[in-house]
Amino acid sequence: MTTHPLDIATSLSPLDDGRFRCCTSQAYANIAGPFGGVTAATLMRAVIEHPERTVDPVAFTVNFCAALKDGDFDIFVKLQRSGKYTQHWSLELEQNGIICATATMICGARGSVFSHQSGEPPQAPPPEECEVKETGGFLKWLERYEYRQVEGTIRFSSEPHPELNSPRNIHWVRDHPERPLDYVSLAAIADTFILRLLYVRGTMAPMGTVSMTTYFHATGEELAVQGSAPLLGVASAERFHGNFHDQPMTLWGKDGLLLASGSQLVWYKE
Amino acid sequence: MTTHPLDIATSLSPLDDGRFRCCTSQAYANIAGPFGGVTAATLMRAVIEHPERTVDPVAFTVNFCAALKDGDFDIFVKLQRSGKYTQHWSLELEQNGIICATATMICGARGSVFSHQSGEPPQAPPPEECEVKETGGFLKWLERYEYRQVEGTIRFSSEPHPELNSPRNIHWVRDHPERPLDYVSLAAIADTFILRLLYVRGTMAPMGTVSMTTYFHATGEELAVQGSAPLLGVASAERFHGNFHDQPMTLWGKDGLLLASGSQLVWYKE
16 A cells, blocks of 8 residues: 555654654645645644644644745644643744744544534535546646536636636545545645635736635544545635735535635735 | 723733733623633734734734633734745733633735725615614623624523524624724624524523634725724624534625624534
């Protein structure tokens, strides 16, 4: 059995001083440096593998402070508070003496209490009826995901669309090659939605996520049930103004269960 | 001119070691300790008043780690990274040697670039046509806000509703007494939505916000235009499961401009 590219890309070596040493992976290369989702997944793994962790991730915020370059980097994890119901973690990612990302993670004890899903997944044909999108040759990390389009597409253009497109899209998404879903892969999949500015305008511009928050609704049991089946993802945006736009998203699993939800704040230049 | 209760509640005294000393305020008392929104606003003020801050808040995550008690507490602010376009801050709030909250804040340079609001505010009568809600005698902090109900209400009950209510509500909200909107008050108003579990079930239970993320779409100029006029707020929830539920929200200002959006993750016990 070969190791999945995501497990290679997110592997950690503990150092003597409590930090973890990591290395970027060409399998998840972005325009420059690695795909932000795999950076988030590596930070997630640093908590998941921490010996003091007793409960599962529920809320995760990653802030991208500086461009991460290809090569080694270190992660520093601090357990800020461990209570009866929650554990609070703070993380820093450092490369060549520069803080490239900060993160906070809350893990929580899950019990059999009141359960109710008020939200509904969008209407979509089953994944097997949706065509797999060709993603090769553009960005390396896109090849690590299988996308099946349901609604909304980027119409690339040399000039911004005179009539702006909708920022909303819906697709089925999973790891490629297939990999059973866990908190590490879900943390990365939460970042697989292409930035909304491209949907709306259709033109390239300097842009990047500055902050990403993901809430994990899925319990460990639900992740096991989901396995490597595609997730139904929806992303949108409410406002583009003064160099920043939001990007809320939801990820739905088998039987229409909401497995994760969250949002990004994206910077853009022009 | 008297000082507004929010400015008293969020006032900071710099200590010699770079920390700020603060004190909770009875004007914003919750069931026990202070209203979380005013804690968020105090953390916001610690960045706003920091001498190294050059640009305005755009993304703010507060994690509530432990119950804050009435009395003094300290805030420690660290500028993690200051670049051409963004400043990244990490914050810790400590009381009696316990970390009670952590936070990350991103401030960003705002320019006159592509601007587009894809989202639309909900339909609502103007605030002057909506009745001001009676909030006295329940929780002290509720008296510090003027709510005008538009849609959705909590129907308190001794037993959970057999048919669950919608988690969604819409209202007009502003500081009481009136206060011109700034990033400090907006950080607090983002937390003025009552927890969705109460809307859905109608029964009290141990519950509390564990993490809150707010994106500030409003520029300084837009805040000045808004002044002390009511904001149209919408909050909802997608899933209640395994002791946690989400709570996305939007806050709309004059001319239907989106001034802030965000989400909370809420813990509940039963």
